[in-house]
Amino acid sequence: MSEPTPVYELYAIRYATREGRRADNFVGGDPHDGPMRMDYFCWVIKGEHRNVVVDCGFTPEMAIKRKRDYLRCPVESLELLGLSGATTQDLVLTHLHYDHVGSIMKFPAAQIHLQEPEMHFATGRYMRHPVLNHAFEVDEVVEVVRRNYAGRVTFYRGDGALAPGISLHLAGGHSGGLQFVRVHTKRGWIVLASDTMHFFENMDTGRPFTTVFNIGDAVEAFDLVRRQAPSRDHIIPGHDPLVMELYPPARPDLAGIVVRLDEAPLRAR
Numbered sequence: 001m002s003e004p005t006p007v008y009e010l011y012a013i014r015y016a017t018r019e020g021r022r023a024d025n026f027v028g029g030d031p032h033d034g035p036m037r038m039d040y041f042c043w044v045i046k047g048e049h050r051n052v053v054v055d056c057g058f059t060p061e062m063a064i065k066r067k068r069d070y071l072r073c074p075v076e077s078l079e080l081l082g083l084s085g086a087t088t089q090d091l092v093l094t095h096l097h098y099d100h101v102g103s104i105m106k107f108p109a110a111q112i113h114l115q116e117p118e119m120h121f122a123t124g125r126y127m128r129h130p131v132l133n134h135a136f137e138v139d140e141v142v143e144v145v146r147r148n149y150a151g152r153v154t155f156y157r158g159d160g161a162l163a164p165g166i167s168l169h170l171a172g173g174h175s176g177g178l179q180f181v182r183v184h185t186k187r188g189w190i191v192l193a194s195d196t197m198h199f200f201e202n203m204d205t206g207r208p209f210t211t212v213f214n215i216g217d218a219v220e221a222f223d224l225v226r227r228q229a230p231s232r233d234h235i236i237p238g239h240d241p242l243v244m245e246l247y248p249p250a251r252p253d254l255a256g257i258v259v260r261l262d263e264a265p266l267r268a269r
Protein backbone atom coordinates (compact mmCIF):
# COMPACT_ATOMS: atom_id res chain seq x y z
CA MET A 1 0.00 0.00 0.00
CA SER A 2 1.23 3.46 -0.81
CA GLU A 3 1.58 6.17 1.83
CA PRO A 4 -1.43 8.48 2.26
CA THR A 5 -0.93 11.94 0.77
CA PRO A 6 0.14 14.40 3.50
CA VAL A 7 -2.38 17.03 4.58
CA TYR A 8 -1.14 20.61 4.88
CA GLU A 9 -2.43 23.76 6.50
CA LEU A 10 -2.52 26.69 4.08
CA TYR A 11 -2.37 30.41 4.84
CA ALA A 12 -2.41 33.71 2.96
CA ILE A 13 -0.54 36.69 4.43
CA ARG A 14 -1.59 40.13 3.19
CA TYR A 15 1.36 42.52 3.30
CA ALA A 16 0.55 45.45 0.98
CA THR A 17 -2.27 47.08 -0.91
CA ARG A 18 -2.83 49.60 -3.68
CA GLU A 19 -5.76 51.65 -4.88
CA GLY A 20 -6.54 51.18 -8.54
CA ARG A 21 -9.16 51.47 -11.23
CA ARG A 22 -11.13 48.67 -12.85
CA ALA A 23 -9.65 49.62 -16.23
CA ASP A 24 -6.16 48.86 -14.85
CA ASN A 25 -7.05 45.25 -14.23
CA PHE A 26 -8.46 43.87 -17.48
CA VAL A 27 -6.94 43.65 -20.93
CA GLY A 28 -9.04 45.95 -23.09
CA GLY A 29 -10.09 48.08 -20.13
CA ASP A 30 -13.51 47.94 -18.53
CA PRO A 31 -16.72 49.73 -19.54
CA HIS A 32 -17.76 50.20 -15.90
CA ASP A 33 -14.72 52.07 -14.71
CA GLY A 34 -14.50 52.66 -10.98
CA PRO A 35 -12.15 51.99 -8.08
CA MET A 36 -10.74 48.48 -7.70
CA ARG A 37 -8.19 47.80 -4.99
CA MET A 38 -5.41 45.24 -5.28
CA ASP A 39 -3.84 43.38 -2.36
CA TYR A 40 -0.42 41.74 -2.18
CA PHE A 41 0.08 38.33 -0.59
CA CYS A 42 2.50 35.59 0.17
CA TRP A 43 1.38 32.09 1.13
CA VAL A 44 2.48 29.51 3.68
CA ILE A 45 2.11 25.73 3.40
CA LYS A 46 2.49 24.13 6.83
CA GLY A 47 2.92 20.40 7.25
CA GLU A 48 3.97 17.93 9.88
CA HIS A 49 7.37 17.40 8.32
CA ARG A 50 7.74 20.30 5.90
CA ASN A 51 6.89 23.99 5.61
CA VAL A 52 7.01 25.77 2.27
CA VAL A 53 6.74 29.50 1.60
CA VAL A 54 5.17 30.50 -1.72
CA ASP A 55 6.49 33.88 -2.91
CA CYS A 56 8.18 36.29 -0.56
CA GLY A 57 6.81 39.77 -1.28
CA PHE A 58 8.65 43.05 -1.66
CA THR A 59 10.64 45.19 0.75
CA PRO A 60 9.71 48.56 2.35
CA GLU A 61 12.25 50.24 0.05
CA MET A 62 10.47 48.84 -3.01
CA ALA A 63 7.11 49.96 -1.64
CA ILE A 64 8.40 53.54 -1.62
CA LYS A 65 9.98 53.25 -5.06
CA ARG A 66 6.79 51.84 -6.59
CA LYS A 67 4.34 53.82 -4.45
CA ARG A 68 2.55 50.86 -2.86
CA ASP A 69 0.90 50.98 0.56
CA TYR A 70 3.06 48.75 2.71
CA LEU A 71 1.17 47.15 5.58
CA ARG A 72 3.86 44.90 7.09
CA CYS A 73 7.03 43.04 6.17
CA PRO A 74 5.90 39.73 4.68
CA VAL A 75 8.97 37.91 6.01
CA GLU A 76 8.56 39.19 9.58
CA SER A 77 4.90 38.20 9.26
CA LEU A 78 5.97 34.57 8.90
CA GLU A 79 6.66 34.68 12.64
CA LEU A 80 2.90 34.98 13.20
CA LEU A 81 2.78 31.37 11.98
CA GLY A 82 5.90 30.21 13.80
CA LEU A 83 8.16 30.38 10.73
CA SER A 84 11.08 32.60 9.76
CA GLY A 85 12.77 33.58 6.53
CA ALA A 86 16.18 32.61 7.93
CA THR A 87 15.17 29.00 8.54
CA THR A 88 12.83 28.46 5.59
CA GLN A 89 14.04 25.42 3.63
CA ASP A 90 11.81 25.67 0.56
CA LEU A 91 10.70 28.83 -1.24
CA VAL A 92 8.50 28.52 -4.31
CA LEU A 93 8.69 31.51 -6.64
CA THR A 94 5.61 31.49 -8.85
CA HIS A 95 7.43 34.01 -11.07
CA LEU A 96 10.11 36.68 -10.77
CA HIS A 97 8.05 39.88 -10.65
CA TYR A 98 9.21 42.26 -7.88
CA ASP A 99 6.18 41.64 -5.68
CA HIS A 100 6.82 37.88 -5.64
CA VAL A 101 10.64 37.70 -5.33
CA GLY A 102 11.64 41.03 -3.74
CA SER A 103 12.44 39.75 -0.24
CA ILE A 104 14.63 36.87 -1.45
CA MET A 105 17.65 38.20 0.49
CA LYS A 106 15.80 37.35 3.71
CA PHE A 107 15.76 33.64 2.74
CA PRO A 108 19.47 32.81 2.84
CA ALA A 109 19.06 29.06 3.40
CA ALA A 110 16.14 28.30 1.11
CA GLN A 111 16.07 26.06 -1.90
CA ILE A 112 14.23 28.01 -4.62
CA HIS A 113 11.61 26.23 -6.76
CA LEU A 114 11.15 27.93 -10.11
CA GLN A 115 10.06 27.14 -13.66
CA GLU A 116 12.97 27.07 -16.09
CA PRO A 117 11.03 29.14 -18.70
CA GLU A 118 10.69 31.95 -16.12
CA MET A 119 14.48 32.12 -15.69
CA HIS A 120 14.90 32.21 -19.46
CA PHE A 121 12.25 34.91 -19.80
CA ALA A 122 13.69 37.11 -17.04
CA THR A 123 17.22 36.93 -18.48
CA GLY A 124 16.39 36.76 -22.17
CA ARG A 125 15.81 38.93 -25.22
CA TYR A 126 12.43 40.35 -24.22
CA MET A 127 13.77 42.14 -21.15
CA ARG A 128 14.96 45.08 -23.27
CA HIS A 129 11.31 46.12 -23.67
CA PRO A 130 9.90 48.28 -20.87
CA VAL A 131 6.40 46.91 -21.50
CA LEU A 132 7.71 43.45 -20.58
CA ASN A 133 10.39 44.31 -17.99
CA HIS A 134 8.51 46.83 -15.86
CA ALA A 135 7.48 44.31 -13.21
CA PHE A 136 11.01 42.89 -12.86
CA GLU A 137 13.90 44.34 -10.84
CA VAL A 138 17.22 43.39 -12.43
CA ASP A 139 19.03 43.09 -9.07
CA GLU A 140 16.45 40.56 -7.90
CA VAL A 141 16.76 38.53 -11.10
CA VAL A 142 20.57 38.61 -10.68
CA GLU A 143 20.17 37.30 -7.13
CA VAL A 144 18.26 34.29 -8.49
CA VAL A 145 21.11 33.75 -10.97
CA ARG A 146 23.54 33.81 -8.02
CA ARG A 147 21.44 31.27 -6.12
CA ASN A 148 21.52 29.02 -9.16
CA TYR A 149 25.32 29.24 -9.32
CA ALA A 150 25.29 28.23 -5.65
CA GLY A 151 23.16 25.18 -6.42
CA ARG A 152 20.16 26.60 -4.61
CA VAL A 153 17.57 26.57 -7.42
CA THR A 154 15.47 23.57 -8.41
CA PHE A 155 14.10 24.06 -11.92
CA TYR A 156 10.88 22.58 -13.21
CA ARG A 157 9.88 22.34 -16.82
CA GLY A 158 6.12 21.99 -16.87
CA ASP A 159 4.26 20.21 -14.10
CA GLY A 160 6.17 18.66 -11.23
CA ALA A 161 5.97 17.59 -7.61
CA LEU A 162 7.84 19.53 -4.96
CA ALA A 163 6.82 16.93 -2.38
CA PRO A 164 3.90 14.56 -1.84
CA GLY A 165 0.82 16.80 -1.62
CA ILE A 166 2.48 19.85 -3.23
CA SER A 167 2.62 20.15 -7.02
CA LEU A 168 3.76 22.93 -9.34
CA HIS A 169 2.15 23.72 -12.69
CA LEU A 170 3.49 25.79 -15.57
CA ALA A 171 0.99 28.31 -16.93
CA GLY A 172 2.91 31.18 -18.55
CA GLY A 173 0.80 33.99 -19.95
CA HIS A 174 1.20 36.76 -17.37
CA SER A 175 4.94 36.07 -17.28
CA GLY A 176 6.99 33.77 -19.51
CA GLY A 177 7.22 30.95 -16.97
CA LEU A 178 4.54 31.70 -14.39
CA GLN A 179 3.58 28.66 -12.33
CA PHE A 180 0.76 27.95 -9.92
CA VAL A 181 0.79 25.67 -6.89
CA ARG A 182 -1.58 22.90 -5.83
CA VAL A 183 -1.68 21.88 -2.16
CA HIS A 184 -3.39 18.92 -0.50
CA THR A 185 -5.40 20.07 2.55
CA LYS A 186 -8.12 18.69 4.79
CA ARG A 187 -10.74 20.12 2.40
CA GLY A 188 -9.07 18.70 -0.69
CA TRP A 189 -6.63 20.08 -3.23
CA ILE A 190 -6.44 23.88 -3.21
CA VAL A 191 -4.90 25.81 -6.09
CA LEU A 192 -2.83 28.87 -5.29
CA ALA A 193 -3.40 30.39 -8.69
CA SER A 194 -0.94 33.27 -8.13
CA ASP A 195 -0.99 35.70 -11.07
CA THR A 196 -2.77 33.40 -13.51
CA MET A 197 -5.58 35.56 -12.14
CA HIS A 198 -5.08 38.70 -10.08
CA PHE A 199 -8.79 38.70 -9.29
CA PHE A 200 -11.55 36.08 -9.39
CA GLU A 201 -13.13 38.34 -11.97
CA ASN A 202 -10.24 37.82 -14.42
CA MET A 203 -11.11 34.11 -14.56
CA ASP A 204 -14.87 34.51 -14.28
CA THR A 205 -15.02 36.85 -17.28
CA GLY A 206 -12.13 35.32 -19.25
CA ARG A 207 -10.25 38.63 -19.33
CA PRO A 208 -6.57 38.52 -18.27
CA PHE A 209 -4.85 41.17 -16.19
CA THR A 210 -3.15 43.98 -18.11
CA THR A 211 0.44 42.89 -17.38
CA VAL A 212 0.76 40.04 -19.83
CA PHE A 213 3.41 38.41 -22.02
CA ASN A 214 1.24 35.99 -24.00
CA ILE A 215 -2.51 36.56 -24.05
CA GLY A 216 -3.24 33.13 -25.49
CA ASP A 217 -1.44 31.40 -22.64
CA ALA A 218 -3.05 33.77 -20.12
CA VAL A 219 -6.55 32.81 -21.26
CA GLU A 220 -5.67 29.12 -21.39
CA ALA A 221 -4.29 29.37 -17.85
CA PHE A 222 -7.80 29.87 -16.48
CA ASP A 223 -8.67 26.39 -17.74
CA LEU A 224 -5.41 24.89 -16.47
CA VAL A 225 -6.24 26.21 -13.00
CA ARG A 226 -9.86 25.03 -13.12
CA ARG A 227 -8.72 21.57 -14.18
CA GLN A 228 -6.58 21.22 -11.06
CA ALA A 229 -9.22 22.44 -8.59
CA PRO A 230 -12.13 20.33 -7.28
CA SER A 231 -14.41 23.39 -7.28
CA ARG A 232 -14.27 27.15 -7.76
CA ASP A 233 -14.06 27.45 -3.97
CA HIS A 234 -10.67 25.77 -4.16
CA ILE A 235 -9.06 28.48 -6.34
CA ILE A 236 -7.15 31.34 -4.69
CA PRO A 237 -6.28 34.31 -6.93
CA GLY A 238 -3.03 36.22 -6.56
CA HIS A 239 -4.15 39.73 -5.63
CA ASP A 240 -7.88 39.76 -4.84
CA PRO A 241 -8.94 41.62 -1.63
CA LEU A 242 -11.93 39.21 -1.49
CA VAL A 243 -9.61 36.49 -0.18
CA MET A 244 -9.39 38.31 3.17
CA GLU A 245 -13.20 38.43 3.39
CA LEU A 246 -13.95 34.92 2.21
CA TYR A 247 -11.63 33.01 4.55
CA PRO A 248 -11.46 32.99 8.35
CA PRO A 249 -8.53 34.65 10.11
CA ALA A 250 -5.85 32.26 11.36
CA ARG A 251 -6.48 33.69 14.84
CA PRO A 252 -9.00 36.33 15.94
CA ASP A 253 -6.21 38.93 16.27
CA LEU A 254 -5.04 38.29 12.69
CA ALA A 255 -8.19 39.43 10.87
CA GLY A 256 -7.20 41.24 7.69
CA ILE A 257 -3.61 39.99 8.03
CA VAL A 258 -3.53 36.17 7.86
CA VAL A 259 -6.37 33.92 6.71
CA ARG A 260 -6.68 30.14 6.61
CA LEU A 261 -7.31 28.85 3.13
CA ASP A 262 -7.66 25.23 4.23
CA GLU A 263 -10.90 26.13 6.03
CA ALA A 264 -14.08 26.36 3.97
CA PRO A 265 -14.92 29.87 2.75
CA LEU A 266 -17.25 31.79 5.06
CA ARG A 267 -19.67 32.47 2.23
CA ALA A 268 -20.19 31.84 -1.45
CA ARG A 269 -18.93 34.51 -3.78
Ligand SMILES: [Zn+2]
Binding pocket: 095, 097, 135, 174, 175, 195
Ligand atom coordinates in the same frame (compact mmCIF):
# COMPACT_ATOMS: atom_id res chain seq x y z
ZN1 LIG B 1 3.10 39.16 -11.52
